[in-house]
Amino acid sequence: xxxxxxxxIGPIDLQTPVLxxxxxxxxxxxxxxxxxxxxxxxxxxxxMLSPSSLLMNKAKRLHSLLATSDEDNPLGYQIYGTNxxxxxxxxxxxxxxxxxxxxxxxGCPQRKISGHxxxxxxxxxxxxxxxxxxxxxxxxxxxxxxxxxxxxxxxNRVAHTMVPAxxxxxxxxxxxxxxxxxxxxxxxxxxxxxxxxxxSARRIPVIGNGDITSPAAARTMFTExxxxxxxxxxxxxxxxxxxxxxxNDLQGHPTAPPPxxxxxxxxxxxxxDRMVELYTPKGAALLFxxxxxxxxxRLLAGxxxxxxxxxxxxxxxxxxxxxxxxxxxxxxxxxxxEAEPEPDDPLAPGEEN
Ligand SMILES: Cc1cc2nc3c(=O)[nH]c(=O)nc-3n(C[C@H](O)[C@H](O)[C@H](O)COP(=O)(O)O)c2cc1C
Numbered sequence: 001x002x003x004x005x006x007x008x009i010g011p012i013d014l015q016t017p018v019l020x021x022x023x024x025x026x027x028x029x030x031x032x033x034x035x036x037x038x039x040x041x042x043x044x045x046x047x048m049l050s051p052s053s054l055l056m057n058k059a060k061r062l063h064s065l066l067a068t069s070d071e072d073n074p075l076g077y078q079i080y081g082t083n084x085x086x087x088x089x090x091x092x093x094x095x096x097x098x099x100x101x102x103x104x105x106x107g108c109p110q111r112k113i114s115g116h117x118x119x120x121x122x123x124x125x126x127x128x129x130x131x132x133x134x135x136x137x138x139x140x141x142x143x144x145x146x147x148x149x150x151x152x153x154x155x156n157r158v159a160h161t162m163v164p165a166x167x168x169x170x171x172x173x174x175x176x177x178x179x180x181x182x183x184x185x186x187x188x189x190x191x192x193x194x195x196x197x198x199x200s201a202r203r204i205p206v207i208g209n210g211d212i213t214s215p216a217a218a219r220t221m222f223t224e225x226x227x228x229x230x231x232x233x234x235x236x237x238x239x240x241x242x243x244x245x246x247x248n249d250l251q252g253h254p255t256a257p258p259p260x261x262x263x264x265x266x267x268x269x270x271x272x273d274r275m276v277e278l279y280t281p282k283g284a285a286l287l288f289x290x291x292x293x294x295x296x297x298r299l300l301a302g303x304x305x306x307x308x309x310x311x312x313x314x315x316x317x318x319x320x321x322x323x324x325x326x327x328x329x330x331x332x333x334x335x336x337x338e339a340e341p342e343p344d345d346p347l348a349p350g351e352e353n
Pocket of ligand 1: 021022023024048050078148210211233235
């Protein structure tokens with residue numbers, strides 16, 4: 001089976017079939033631009049946005065959540081919720097602000113979202129999910145995509161049964177994460193189930209998502225499922241060069257050498273500088289903390305660096321601390337960083353059922 005190298009969603013021509021996932025707390029403009037500059041990204045998404053916050057313009061972080069630039073293109077804005085009319089109005093607002101694509105979240109497993117019927121909660125009510133998609137599609141001229149999980153639980157993997165109705169509703173593409181809501185992030189993405197979803201689509205592209213952390217895994221997703229494109233989420237957080245490497249591999253280009261320590265530090269430094277622009281210096285110094293353990297792990301930095309950097313509250317000091325990483329002597333083995341956050345599982349313990 002040949003792997004598609006291009007993808008069109010409505011009028012949008014993607015330059016690569018590698019999409020960067022919506023990731024709450026991570027897929028902001030500061031990080032997206034870093035990834036785009038390394039290459040390989042065909043389309044990126046904002047994190048999921050609350051339509052009522054958008055409409056009332058009330059979320060404190062709204063400005064930074066919506067921030068984009070010419071280089072940050074093409075970009076999809078993801079919205080979530082249960083009220084078709086509110087979602088449709090939010091889509092209209094986004095379109096009026098220049099959005100070129102809107103995505104509806106039908107996969108978020110978090111109890112505070114899915115427990116109220118939004119995100120993956122919509123998979124318990126496919127008729128309503130399709131009605132919402134139809135309302136949003138009708139309200140805007142830009143393409144509307146949907147991102148969903150396989151179903152609520154293993155007994156109810158309804159995603160493939162929803163595909164024809166979502167197509168008829170006018171949805172322009174679907175992304176399928178190969179897990180159920182109740183699986184959270186446990187186990188492995190089920191490629192057989194993703195293939196079922198792909199095969200249920202008659203007209204629209206299906207994007208395969210889940211556990212792609214290498215060019216080999218990307219190839220497997222394409223060949224095992226027949227998907228039109230792939231989406232990567234946690235992979236680029238740990239290795240921002242992942243999309244570049246996947247894209248090189250898909251084109252049959254030789255593998256690029258792995259990033260040097262200097263390139264890692266430079267990436268972190270530029271990431272931080274963009275966060276300063278996006279969130280103010282003070283905000284950036286605090287928000288950058290969640291990235292520190294990951295960067296330090298890649299740089300084989302010792303525990304003392306972690307302890308010192310996690311205490312910094314001032315942007316100038318943070319920048320200086322990042323610059324000092326150019327000079328450190330790496331440990332011989334990856335450090336055990338107790339404070340490392342686990343972005344792998346946004347489901348809090350005990351939320352599984
Ligand atoms: C920290 C975190 C935040 C996420 N936020 C969103 C989100 O806002 N919207 C969404 O549709 N999916 C969200 N996801 C799910 C990812 O987009 C993706 O479907 C999932 O991580 C599986 O892909 P991966 O194995 O490549 O990470 C999030 C996942 C993580 C780990």
